[in-house]
Amino acid sequence: MAETPGAATLRKAEHEMVVCNACRYCEAYCPVFQAMEQRVTFSSGDLTYLANLCHNCGECLYACQYAPPHEFGIDVPHTLSTLRVESYESFAWPSFAAVAFRRPWIATIAALAVGVLASATAARTLRVRDADFYRVIPHDTMVLLFGIIGLFAVAAMAIGHRRFTALADPKGPRRSEGAGRSGQATADALTLKHLHATGEDCVDAEETRRPWRRWMHHCTFYGFALCFASTTVAAIYHLLLGWIAPYAYTSVPVVLGTLGGAGLLIGPVGLFLVDRSRDPQLTDASERSLGSAFLALLFLTSLTGLILLVLREKPYMPTLLVIHLAIVFALFITLPYGKFVHGIYRAAALAKFRREESL
């Protein structure tokens, strides 16, 4: 059984949910309040579920008649933000890696250092005249290296997901459950429904509703998805069709990768700026730095990837490749220990919400 998130934060969240449950003015804002109303008491599992269901849209802070400086001191977005990060820590596998959630920048720099070491070691030569990446690092070496850390990251996140489910969703999805409900939950996640659930955008500050947070998240998420698709298509070309890289600028992998790369340049910068301009009372500082560290890695991955694409014919291509792969390595290895995991737990919480709604 996973260790539960911090007891002090749980107590604060429980107090807030008890006040909210007696008030219920916010019930039309989002699923957090609708899920809360289904409960009379709040276990650590319930609170962890609600924390991960919260999109931090912020409406309920400004609407709250009990928000600070009222003596009840209710700040649901901030409390759930703190609890969310603590829940990420508690689900981390292996458990000692949870420290990465508390020190995201140190973890990122350490991962980059290991990445440089790994990709420099894997590089056979830094002198190549054409755009042939595999002469710098052989294809099989690349597949082996990223295959291993990719599988490790997937395994770590799968274990985290199981720990989340054990605590927050012990009854889990039922076999009898129709595909419709999980389909709706997936749509809720992919459209970021609850960042505009009231028909308007979420708030950056009191009475300041802006679409940027949602759009920049879409740029980031779909940018990431396109890059992933690009790599998948390239793997099919290589392994099944025997078409060896480099591919033309108009080829499917390059077009997908370029579009995705553009998304991963715009999205992370946008999200970073949005986060900085949002009312700091809405989000715990730990969640903000977790986000910034992840955004930095995404941005650097994309930036070095696009530079590499443009300058792949140049003699210093091998150095660029080593740097790019070092960053990709750091991105992969920190996936289970950074902001990325919010997507896993959010999706699980959204699925649970849709399931409860159908009962």
Add this chain to the structure above:
Amino acid sequence: MIPESYDVAVLGGGNAALCAALVAADRGARVVVLERAPREFRGGNSRHVRNIRCMHAVPTDVLTDAYTEDEFMADVLRVTGGITNETLARMMIRASADATRRMNRFGVRFQPSLRGTLHLGRTNAFFLGGGKALMNSAYAHAGRLGVRVIYNAEVVGLTMRDARFESATVRTPDGEATFQAKAVVLAAGGFESNLEWLADIWGEAAKNFIVRGTPYNTGTVLRLMLDAGAEPVGDPTQCHAVAIDARAPKFDGGIVTRLDSLPLGIVVNKYGDRFYDEGEDYWPKRYAIWGRLVAQQPDQIAYSIVDSKVVHRFIPSVFPPIVAASIRELAASIDVPTGTLAATVERFNSAVRPGTFDHQALDDCRTEGLVPNKTHWAQRLDTPPFLAYPLRPGITFTYLGVKVDERARVVMKGGGVAENIFAAGEIMAGNILGRGYVAGVGMTIGTVFGEIAGKGAAGG
């Protein structure tokens, strides 16, 4: 210091005040809002409200079914026992028909009608996020219209000549300041937070009252206006009070301090005796009388006692119940005479007649031979652990106000009308509600008379 000069000065900062300010500013008037509270607690009692009662002939985006003028009027007559000005009430009801759409224009948002507390979805439109969100939207719009809002501004003096308003003097943390205006809107609420004034009326008992809303409704403007010769309206000795958890903060506890457990068990005073039929009617229809009932008990305290069978049948209180394994133990922990409480429960239990419990209906579970009997939802208190919630009177608002005419102008003693003095909201609610209350009508009064006052103050 040279006084600042405006077209319209609005005294108060709740919904009625902002409706007046927005309507006046929309018509081009230069408006100043003098709000006594700091920004964080702005909005008077409107920051604690949930919904507004509106008539409508057909379903709307925010209201289900239909709620006619006559039905609304019948509700007002029922709760006030006829102590209302029917002309003003009907005028208000007709104007409520489009109120939500007019508020939409000011950026106010409502819940879709098929969400939330459905039993009120027909008669009342729910503000998305409640009253504080409403006030945030209104203040944001006031900013867009160039309305000047001054917080921490307590009105300490009104200068009038021959029932004409000339200026208002306010005390702020930076000192006193005077604001001249061509017209004034009085929208500063009642006097329910003025503990001395309450004590003048209710004596010692008043010190045990809890004020559910803002601490800033001390009735200063009301007092100044009555002293200046305004015709009073509403019973000066009455207030609206409900029974709330005795552990609530002295002010501003709002909605969460309410208790819904009362009809599911028994209610005893500090001597351990029952004193009223807890099952008289549905709780929303009866909870308003319990404030007065508790206020009439010794030391203004009572206890709602339930057993664990019914724990999941009421909205959980924000304060934890006092729990004990037996009635005697419970009596000891709430400091009620053990023998008396045990005897009260024993008598109650043996008086319970068999019936089919249904807390959604006026069921046939009742007692026989008790004084007073419990006429519905009477079940034996026999399943430990037993729970107690302490109760105190929680005062919501006072009825005393200033009389107004159809244009929301203040009527002076002797029948004259103050041409440039308008009133809206709780300070004149007594014109409609001589007594009693029905959910959301306070916001109807504030919105409609706020708009009329704002229009009049801006020159018609």
